[in-house]
Amino acid sequence: MADMMLDFANLEIYRENNRIEAKKAQGGLPHSIWETYSAFANSFGGILLLGVVEDARGHFVSVPLPSPERLVSEFRNIVNDRTRVSANILSEQDVQIVESGGNRIVVIRIPRAGRHERPVYIGTDPFSGSYFRDGEGDYRCGPDEVRSMLRDRTDEPQDALVLEELSTDCLDPGCVSRYRVRLSDLNPGPAWQHSIFTHFLPCIGAVARGGDGAYHPTAAGLLMFGKSAEIRREFPDYLLDYQELDDSGRLIWQLTSRTEDWSGSLFDFYFLVYHRILQGLEEKLPVPELPSVQPDVDASVRPASGLSGVRHALGEALANCLIHADYRAKSGLVILRKPDSVIITNPGSFRILISEAADGGKSDVRNATLARMFSLIHIGRGEGSGIPGIHRAWKEQGWEKPSLTEQLSPARITLTLRLKRGEDERTDTPAQKARKQTILEYLTAVPSADLRQISQAVELSPSRTGEYLRALRDEDIIVSERNGRKNTYRLKS
Numbered sequence: 001m002a003d004m005m006l007d008f009a010n011l012e013i014y015r016e017n018n019r020i021e022a023k024k025a026q027g028g029l030p031h032s033i034w035e036t037y038s039a040f041a042n043s044f045g046g047i048l049l050l051g052v053v054e055d056a057r058g059h060f061v062s063v064p065l066p067s068p069e070r071l072v073s074e075f076r077n078i079v080n081d082r083t084r085v086s087a088n089i090l091s092e093q094d095v096q097i098v099e100s101g102g103n104r105i106v107v108i109r110i111p112r113a114g115r116h117e118r119p120v121y122i123g124t125d126p127f128s129g130s131y132f133r134d135g136e137g138d139y140r141c142g143p144d145e146v147r148s149m150l151r152d153r154t155d156e157p158q159d160a161l162v163l164e165e166l167s168t169d170c171l172d173p174g175c176v177s178r179y180r181v182r183l184s185d186l187n188p189g190p191a192w193q194h195s196i197f198t199h200f201l202p203c204i205g206a207v208a209r210g211g212d213g214a215y216h217p218t219a220a221g222l223l224m225f226g227k228s229a230e231i232r233r234e235f236p237d238y239l240l241d242y243q244e245l246d247d248s249g250r251l252i253w254q255l256t257s258r259t260e261d262w263s264g265s266l267f268d269f270y271f272l273v274y275h276r277i278l279q280g281l282e283e284k285l286p287v288p289e290l291p292s293v294q295p296d297v298d299a300s301v302r303p304a305s306g307l308s309g310v311r312h313a314l315g316e317a318l319a320n321c322l323i324h325a326d327y328r329a330k331s332g333l334v335i336l337r338k339p340d341s342v343i344i345t346n347p348g349s350f351r352i353l354i355s356e357a358a359d360g361g362k363s364d365v366r367n368a369t370l371a372r373m374f375s376l377i378h379i380g381r382g383e384g385s386g387i388p389g390i391h392r393a394w395k396e397q398g399w400e401k402p403s404l405t406e407q408l409s410p411a412r413i414t415l416t417l418r419l420k421r422g423e424d425e426r427t428d429t430p431a432q433k434a435r436k437q438t439i440l441e442y443l444t445a446v447p448s449a450d451l452r453q454i455s456q457a458v459e460l461s462p463s464r465t466g467e468y469l470r471a472l473r474d475e476d477i478i479v480s481e482r483n484g485r486k487n488t489y490r491l492k493s
Helices: 008-016 032-042 068-079 143-153 173-186 196-204 219-225 228-234 266-281 309-324 354-359 368-376 386-397 430-445 451-458 462-474
Strands: 020-023 046-050 052-054 060-062 095-100 103-110 131-134 137-140 207-209 215-217 240-245 251-256 333-338 341-347 403-408 411-418 478-483 486-491
Touching: 020 032, 032 046, 032 068, 032 103, 032 131, 032 137, 068 095, 068 103, 131 403, 173 196, 173 219, 173 266, 173 368, 196 207, 196 215, 196 368, 215 219, 219 228, 219 266, 219 368, 240 266, 251 266, 266 309, 266 333, 309 333, 309 341, 309 368, 309 386, 309 411, 354 403, 386 411, 386 462, 430 451, 430 462, 430 486, 451 462, 451 486, 462 478
Parallel strands: 020 046, 240 333
Antiparallel strands: 020 052, 046 103, 052 060, 095 103, 131 137, 207 215, 240 251, 333 341, 341 411, 403 411, 478 486
16 A cells, blocks of 8 residues: 655644544554544544554654554454444545654544445444544434434435324314415416315325325325324424524514414424515515415415525525424424524434535435425425525625534534625725715615616616615615515615
8 A cells, every 4th residue: 555645734624623533553453443433434524543642732743553554454354344343434545554754654534424324333233333423532322313313324205104093184274275275376287176185185295095095194294284283293302493583682583383373384384484584684685576466365374476586595495494304303493583694403414415515416305205395386496406596695695605514413404594794795896886876876866766766777787786775774874664565765864
C-alpha cells in the first residue's frame, strides 16, 4: 500500500467537528476501535488514526507503530467477519498506511453508512452492539434509536401499512371532504366522484383491503385524515405543534394536535399553519392581488393563488417536513414562527446525505403514500429539488441562507428560515442606491402607490421592485399599508 504524507492541519479540523479518533494501538487493535467504527458509521462518519496520540497542547503527534501491515490485516479480517461486525462499509482506499513525523501510521476513513446498512453494530445483536458518536466519545444506542434505524432499512414505505385493527370510522369525514373537493377542483376525474370508501380513498392510498376482505385505513390515511385521538392510538408519540412567539420569546398563539378543537390531521395542519405563516409575512413581502374565489366547504384552508417565490418555498418546506417525518419516533413535529424566522423541526434522520439533500436532484421519501397524497393536490412536488428551491427563493430576497441541520439523539432534522438580510448583503451598490432613489422620488410625487404602479413608474419588474421596497421599509424610510387586497407604499411621515 503506497505511503503518503498526512496533513495534520486538516485532521485537526476534523477533530474539532468530532469526526476523528486517535489511538496508540500497541500490540494489536484496541477493543474500543469497534465501538468507534460503529459510532462513526451510524453518525456522520469520521477518521480513525492508529499510531497517533494527542500531546499536552492538544496537538496530534505520531508514535512508533511496530507493525502497521499486521494491524491493517487484523482490521480487515475482523471487519469482514459478520459474527463480529454487522457490515463492512469501507472501500479499499479507506484504509491506508501513511507517513507522518518519521513514523508509519494507519488511517481509516469511515463514511456514514447508508440507511440500508444502519445500524452498523458489533456482534450479532443490534440492540446491544450499536453506537452513536456524541461529542468526543461513543455511547451505546438506546432501543428507540436502534428501532428508528431498523425502520429506515426497509424499502417498503412506512405509511403503506394496512392498519387492520382499525375501521374507516377513525377518519374525520370533514377532513376527507375538504381534500376531495380540493382534488376535484385541481384534477377533475371520474375516480374522485365515485364512492368515497370503495373508490376514492383506495385510489389515493388512504384505505386498503385487509386479510378479512374489508377496507381499513393505511398508516398514511390515518395520518392524513384521522381524528387526533385515533392517530395517537396507533402513533403514541404523535405531535404536531405550531407556535408563534413575539420578540421576547413569549408564546402568543399555538396550534397543537393535542387539543380537541380541530381534527389534528396532517391535511388540516398543513393549511392552517401555512396561512398563519403567510399572514405574518405581509409586512415583509408584497402580497399580490388575489382573484375573487367562491367559498367552498372550508374557505379557511383554501390556499392563496399564484404562489411564487417565498410563498411557494414555504409551502414546500412545510410539506417536506410532514412527508419525511418519522411518526413513530419519540419526538414530535414542531414549527416555531418568530418575528424574523421560521424554524421547522421534524422527527427522523436523513435517508440520504445532508449534502445530497441540499444539492437537490435526489430524494428518498420516508412516507411515499403521504407524498403522493400531497402531490395530487399540487403540494410538495419538488422531486428532490425542494431544498435548492428554498435557497433560490431566499437568495432572491437577499435573506440569510437557510440552515439545514441534523441531530441524532433523538433523530431530528431542523430547517431554519431567517426572514432578514444577511450581513454580507446589506451594503448597497451604486446601482442599487440609484434604484432606491428613483423609487423615493416617485413616492415623493404621489401620496401612495401599490407594487404594480411603482414597478411601472421605475421600469423594473415587480419582483425586483419588491426587493427595493422591502429594503426601504427595513431602513425605516417607507411604510406599507394594507388597502383591500393589496399593499400600498408611502414615505414615512
